[in-house]
Amino acid sequence: MTSSTNDDVPDENNDKLGVLHFSVAYSSKDSTLTLKILRANDLVAKDMSGTSDPYVKILLLPDKKQKLVTKIKRKNLNPRWNETFAFEGFPYTKLVNRTLYLQVLDYDRFSRDDPIGELCIPLADLDLSKVQTFSRSLQPCKSSVGKLGELQVSLNYEGSVGVISVGIVKARNLKAMDINGSSDPYVKVWLMHDGKKVEKKKTETKEKDLNPTFNETMMFTVPYERIRQTSLVVSVMDYDRMGRNEPIGQLILGNKSGPMEVKHWNEMFAKSRTNVVKWHILKDFS
Known part of the structure; x- marks a missing residue:
C-alpha cells in the first residue's frame, strides 16, 4: 500500500x-x-x-x-x-x-x-x-443549533411541599424523522439525582405533527435539601409502532446545564409558585 x-x-x-x-x-x-x-x-x-x-x-x-x-x-x-x-x-x-x-x-x-x-x-x-x-x-456544525426544533417548557417549584411541576407546553419546527416527512412526537422527562435516573414520566404521542401542542404537567417530589443535586432530562422522541422509538432532541434543565437552561432553572426559584415559561432549542443526543 x-x-x-x-x-x-x-x-x-x-x-x-x-x-x-x-x-x-x-x-x-x-x-x-x-x-x-x-x-x-x-x-x-x-x-x-x-x-x-x-x-x-x-x-x-x-x-x-x-x-x-x-x-x-x-x-x-x-x-x-x-x-x-x-x-x-x-x-x-x-x-x-x-x-x-x-x-x-x-x-x-x-x-x-x-x-x-x-x-x-x-x-x-x-x-x-x-x-x-x-x-x-473544520466546518460549522450543522446540527448544533435549531435543526431539531424547539420545545416550550414551564417550571414551578413549591419549596414548602418539595414539588417541581414541569409543564410540557408545545414544540415547533421539529425534525421530520419518518419517510412521510413528519414525526409522531412525545416528550419523556427523567428526574435525575447526582446524575442517576430516579423517575420517568411522559406525555401522550401526537401523530404526524411537527408543531404539536401537549399542555401536560408532570409533578416530581424533590425535597428542598436535594434540589442542588437535581436535574431534569427532557427528551423529545418520535414514536415508531414497528421499530424502536427514535430521539429527536433533548435539553437538560438544572444548575449545571447550558446558559439558557440554567437561567430558566434559577428563575424557577426566584419566582416561587409561579409558572416560568421559556422556549428551548433542542440539542443532539450526544
Whole structure:
C-alpha cells in the first residue's frame, strides 16, 4: 500500500474554527478501514479562559450506534492525539456507501460539550487503495443549533411541599424523522439525582405533527435539601409502532446545564409558585 498526502490548503473563510489532520487507510484483505487522528491546529477557544479542552468524535454514517472518541486534551488549541481507530467487517462495496464523520468538541464538566467544528467525508470520494493524509478546515456544525426544533417548557417549584411541576407546553419546527416527512412526537422527562435516573414520566404521542401542542404537567417530589443535586432530562422522541422509538432532541434543565437552561432553572426559584415559561432549542443526543 502506497502513501499519499492530501494537504488541503485551508481557505480564509473556513480556517477560523481550526484545522484537523488525519489519515485514512483500507485493507481489502481484512475488510478494515483504519483511521488515525493526528492533530489539530488553531482551534477556536470555547472556554472563558481563552482555550478549549478538545476531543474528536468519530462516526461512520449512517450508523450512529458505533461512536468512537479520542482522549481529551486539556487547555490546548493545538492538540496532538496520534490515536488509531479501526472499523472492521466492511467489504469495499459496503464501505463506499458510508460517510466518515469527524466532530471536534470542547469538553465541559458542568454542561453539554460544545461543538467546535465538523467534517463529512464520503468514502466514495477517496482513493482507498493507498494511505492518505488529510488536513481539512473544520466546518460549522450543522446540527448544533435549531435543526431539531424547539420545545416550550414551564417550571414551578413549591419549596414548602418539595414539588417541581414541569409543564410540557408545545414544540415547533421539529425534525421530520419518518419517510412521510413528519414525526409522531412525545416528550419523556427523567428526574435525575447526582446524575442517576430516579423517575420517568411522559406525555401522550401526537401523530404526524411537527408543531404539536401537549399542555401536560408532570409533578416530581424533590425535597428542598436535594434540589442542588437535581436535574431534569427532557427528551423529545418520535414514536415508531414497528421499530424502536427514535430521539429527536433533548435539553437538560438544572444548575449545571447550558446558559439558557440554567437561567430558566434559577428563575424557577426566584419566582416561587409561579409558572416560568421559556422556549428551548433542542440539542443532539450526544
